[in-house]
Amino acid sequence: MRLLSCGLLALLLISTSQLCAAGGDWNGKRAAVSLTYDDSLNVHLDNAIPVLDAHKFTATFYLTVGYPPFGDRLAEWRAVAANGHELGNHSLYHPCDASQPGREWVNPERDLSKWSVNRVVDNLKVANIALEAVDGKKARTYAYPCGDMTAGGESFVEAIKPLFSAARGVKNSIMQPAQVQLFDIDSYMINGSSIEQLTALVDQAIAQGGLVVFLFHGVGGEHPLNVDNANHTALVEYLDQKRDQLWVAPMVDIAQYLKDEGLTDK
Numbered sequence: 001m002r003l004l005s006c007g008l009l010a011l012l013l014i015s016t017s018q019l020c021a022a023g024g025d026w027n028g029k030r031a032a033v034s035l036t037y038d039d040s041l042n043v044h045l046d047n048a049i050p051v052l053d054a055h056k057f058t059a060t061f062y063l064t065v066g067y068p069p070f071g072d073r074l075a076e077w078r079a080v081a082a083n084g085h086e087l088g089n090h091s092l093y094h095p096c097d098a099s100q101p102g103r104e105w106v107n108p109e110r111d112l113s114k115w116s117v118n119r120v121v122d123n124l125k126v127a128n129i130a131l132e133a134v135d136g137k138k139a140r141t142y143a144y145p146c147g148d149m150t151a152g153g154e155s156f157v158e159a160i161k162p163l164f165s166a167a168r169g170v171k172n173s174i175m176q177p178a179q180v181q182l183f184d185i186d187s188y189m190i191n192g193s194s195i196e197q198l199t200a201l202v203d204q205a206i207a208q209g210g211l212v213v214f215l216f217h218g219v220g221g222e223h224p225l226n227v228d229n230a231n232h233t234a235l236v237e238y239l240d241q242k243r244d245q246l247w248v249a250p251m252v253d254i255a256q257y258l259k260d261e262g263l264t265d266k
């Protein structure tokens, strides 16, 4: 039906590149949204998840396994996973490259510029085991702490591919299926955004027939990068209003869909 429509449009000399090739088929919906939450924060359990569950949306929680809100609240995270949310891997202790500008805060024990690729892989394997012990799942995605993809100056992207379905990066864009790079999926880091700025991203995804990935840290506090709790709730309500046009899903489900449909080979 869609092919027929596009063919007719082509005959009518309407720009098919805009109307047909511009996405618009995300698991049967016009656009896709993935909500992701980093760093194992209490506010994810206390503020974000109740709102998501009330609207029957599922999301990805990128857990830093060594941070206390993970280990202290295992039973709750297990219930979150059982409810359809993804427990993503965000490493054991959030190592970052201290040789980059503005990284004075990085603990020298967790300085990726001094690590090897093998050390990264070993750490991520252990984090995966911890997450599997909680959710019982083998498939999950990764989020690069600080967006860093190198250890000791060497890329570890290829080395971690056997461990994950996909990985989220930190570049900003709304993606068409063929533009999605599975091990560097673009995202918008949210910090202090107004509800208008948040819903504008959803509107752009719908207009373009693309995928938009939100990257949250604090939701109503607990992290210097933060979104107001009321704005987060309003965003979820907006997604609900638009749900006939949107596929809202965890990253692992979106990656699996793109692979199953042969929509990206990157």
Ligand SMILES: [Zn+2]
Residues within 6 Å of the ligand: 038, 039, 090, 094, 145, 146
């Ligand atoms: Zn992080």
